[in-house]
Amino acid sequence: MSGRVLVGVKRVIDYAVKIRVKPDNSSVVTDGVKHSMNPFCEIAVEEAVKLKEKKLIKEVVAVSCGPQQAQETIRTALAMGADRGIHVQVAGKDYESMGPLQVSKIMAALAKKEDAQLVILGKQAIDDDCNQTGQMTAALLDWPQGTFASEVALEGDKIKVVREIDGGLETIRINTPAVITADLRLNTPRYATLPNIMKAKKKKIANMKPEDLGVDLTSRLEVLRVDEPPQREAGVKVETVEDLVGKLKDAGRV
Amino acid sequence: MDQVLDLHQEDFDVTVEPGVTRKALNAYLRETGLWFPVDPGADASLCGMAATSASGTNAVRYGTMRENVLNLEVVMADGTVIHTAGKGRRPRKTSAGYNLTNLFVGSEGTLGIITKTTLRLYGVPEAMVSAVCSFPSVQAAVDSTVQILQAGVPIARIEFLDDVMIDACNRFSSLSYPVTPTLFLEFHGSEKSLEEQVSTTEEITQSNGGADFKWATDTEERNRLWKARHDAWYAALALQPGCKAYATDVCVPLSRLPQIIVETKEDLIQNKLTGPIAGHVGDGNFHCLVVLDPNDQEEQHRVHLFTERLARRALAMDGTCTGEHGVGLGKRALLCEEMGPMAIQVMQGLKDTLDPKNLMNPGKILLPAEL
Numbered sequence: 001m002s003g004r005v006l007v008g009v010k011r012v013i014d015y016a017v018k019i020r021v022k023p024d025n026s027s028v029v030t031d032g033v034k035h036s037m038n039p040f041c042e043i044a045v046e047e048a049v050k051l052k053e054k055k056l057i058k059e060v061v062a063v064s065c066g067p068q069q070a071q072e073t074i075r076t077a078l079a080m081g082a083d084r085g086i087h088v089q090v091a092g093k094d095y096e097s098m099g100p101l102q103v104s105k106i107m108a109a110l111a112k113k114e115d116a117q118l119v120i121l122g123k124q125a126i127d128d129d130c131n132q133t134g135q136m137t138a139a140l141l142d143w144p145q146g147t148f149a150s151e152v153a154l155e156g157d158k159i160k161v162v163r164e165i166d167g168g169l170e171t172i173r174i175n176t177p178a179v180i181t182a183d184l185r186l187n188t189p190r191y192a193t194l195p196n197i198m199k200a201k202k203k204k205i206a207n208m209k210p211e212d213l214g215v216d217l218t219s220r221l222e223v224l225r226v227d228e229p230p231q232r233e234a235g236v237k238v239e240t241v242e243d244l245v246g247k248l249k250d251a252g253r254v
Numbered sequence: 255m256d257q258v259l260d261l262h263q264e265d266f267d268v269t270v271e272p273g274v275t276r277k278a279l280n281a282y283l284r285e286t287g288l289w290f291p292v293d294p295g296a297d298a299s300l301c302g303m304a305a306t307s308a309s310g311t312n313a314v315r316y317g318t319m320r321e322n323v324l325n326l327e328v329v330m331a332d333g334t335v336i337h338t339a340g341k342g343r344r345p346r347k348t349s350a351g352y353n354l355t356n357l358f359v360g361s362e363g364t365l366g367i368i369t370k371t372t373l374r375l376y377g378v379p380e381a382m383v384s385a386v387c388s389f390p391s392v393q394a395a396v397d398s399t400v401q402i403l404q405a406g407v408p409i410a411r412i413e414f415l416d417d418v419m420i421d422a423c424n425r426f427s428s429l430s431y432p433v434t435p436t437l438f439l440e441f442h443g444s445e446k447s448l449e450e451q452v453s454t455t456e457e458i459t460q461s462n463g464g465a466d467f468k469w470a471t472d473t474e475e476r477n478r479l480w481k482a483r484h485d486a487w488y489a490a491l492a493l494q495p496g497c498k499a500y501a502t503d504v505c506v507p508l509s510r511l512p513q514i515i516v517e518t519k520e521d522l523i524q525n526k527l528t529g530p531i532a533g534h535v536g537d538g539n540f541h542c543l544v545v546l547d548p549n550d551q552e553e554q555h556r557v558h559l560f561t562e563r564l565a566r567r568a569l570a571m572d573g574t575c576t577g578e579h580g581v582g583l584g585k586r587a588l589l590c591e592e593m594g595p596m597a598i599q600v601m602q603g604l605k606d607t608l609d610p611k612n613l614m615n616p617g618k619i620l621l622p623a624e625l
């Protein structure tokens with residue numbers, strides 16, 4: 001086994017920012033808005049770095065697809081302990097229409113090119129909430145997948161994954177190479193410290209384009225409209241249960 | 255007004271508006287390797303922390319708001335807006351003019367309203383170690399503290415819990431700490447420096463009769479060791495279900511700490527009060543969490559008298575009647591005793607000049623002239 005782990009990291013609007021929809025309802029406002037690494041991607045990086053610290057794997061490679069600013073996100077992964085980065089340059093209209101299908105094609109191509117033993121991704125991004133990239137990547141590679149992972153244990157050439165599912169927890173054992181997607185309780189990501197941020201500046205980030213990997217970015221989806229969620233209406237207080245039932249009937253709910 | 259403005263990573267400073275809390279700022283900074291370490295219990299507004307000169311459990315290493323505010327934007331009583339260190343300025347040190355910045359820090363809103371604060375940031379610690387150690391006496395615990403500081407260990411947190419508090423925590427969280435004065439310690443630094451810090455500290459505690467020195471580096475382990483300290487407030491309340499707790503706050507020079515704690519514990523026993531003690535022993539500051547029945551007027555009166563005696567005890571030992579919690583209304587008379595009439599006159603003069611119509615948080619800090 002190569003001992004190499006690929007980790008995908010996505011640059012998204014920071015979770016603490018109040019999102020605003022553009023006046024033309026085409027998308028959300030991103031100009032001048034604080035961006036940071038997707039929280040589930042932080043958990044993915046942390047897990048990969050932990051595996052390396054335990055000497056179970058040899059190298060962590062952080063990958064991001066996007067415009068120039070994606071390099072900042074890769075640098076954060078490097079400061080957390082990734083060894084090197086790959087920036088797949090996607091900008092303009094291609095970037096706006098890029099989604100899980102395009103990213104998973106890129107990740108699959110890179111996994112083959114880098115002879116990866118493991119691909120770890122966040123379970124979903126907090127901007128689109130798609131929860132598809134890990135699954136699609138595994139399908140394109142015909143690799144097993146351990147998604148919604150809250151625990152990952154390497155056991156020789158197999159991996160035990162405890163998954164968070166609706167009914168509780170499910171434990172599976174899958175072969176390597178495999179794709180894992182990180183859920184919230186997998187770990188608590190470390191903060192990047194100043195000395196590590198300094199060291200990260202010296203680590204290498206390779207640049208490439210999707211064409212270099214033979215990937216076609218054409219999207220089959222067209223965003224028609226983006227709206228804010230409806231304003232929450234005030235509740236109504238009633239005096240008696242009869243009133244409550246009456247109001248429910250009026251609203252056609254009963 | 256809840257924006258983080260102007261972050262300067264290389265200069266270790268940031269300016270924030272009043273709606274930014276300390277946790278929100280640290281979340282904002284998480285990818286930069288910087289943090290703002292002052293951590294009072296609540297997730298407080300940073301401008302509010304400046305107005306009250308807040309302090310946290312790691313003041314022994316990182317200081318309080320007084321040491322960490324570089325500049326303020328303040329709206330005065332007459333509506334003028336000033337910048338206490340000059341607009342946009344953020345040098346790490348200065349000797350330019352009167353120290354207006356620290357005039358407003360801790361003024362509790364009585365001289366002006368803070369609308370922006372520029373703060374000093376620090377690098378996030380590379381690694382942390384937490385430790386716990388029990389001692390045969392309060393004196394032994396405080397002696398250890400003094401010696402640790404004298405040894406030059408840049409200790410980040412050094413918290414004291416007395417035997418009553420430890421007992422409360424054992425019951426509340428089903429723990430089994432030895433029921434005796436205990437120190438909770440935390441070290442920040444690089445892996446190498448931590449080894450040295452911990453080993454120096456362990457030697458010192460042992461030489462003072464400290465036992466059971468346990469330490470941990472892993473986050474979950476560290477939280478487990480410190481659980482008693484984290485649960486202290488709730489553990490105190492749980493001693494008498496349905497009761498409230500009143501937290502006192504005094505600060506004395508380190509060398510007087512054993513004496514004041516011992517005398518305070520005797521006072522509690524004599525007056526039939528329950529008051530577990532927790533303290534930021536590295537600063538000579540401690541809190542007595544007096545447990546009382548909200549419906550028992552007589553007990554409330556006894557508690558009130560106890561707190562006054564405690565404050566006066568601290569003043570008699572060259573200390574202050576409030577280390578962290580401020581003066582507000584309740585400690586105005588004690589402030590007069592602490593400062594003496596001449597200094598109070600100067601304070602009153604400042605107040606009269608800056609707020610002649612007494613619009614700004616009237617009645618706080620200074621007793622009205624008629625009293």
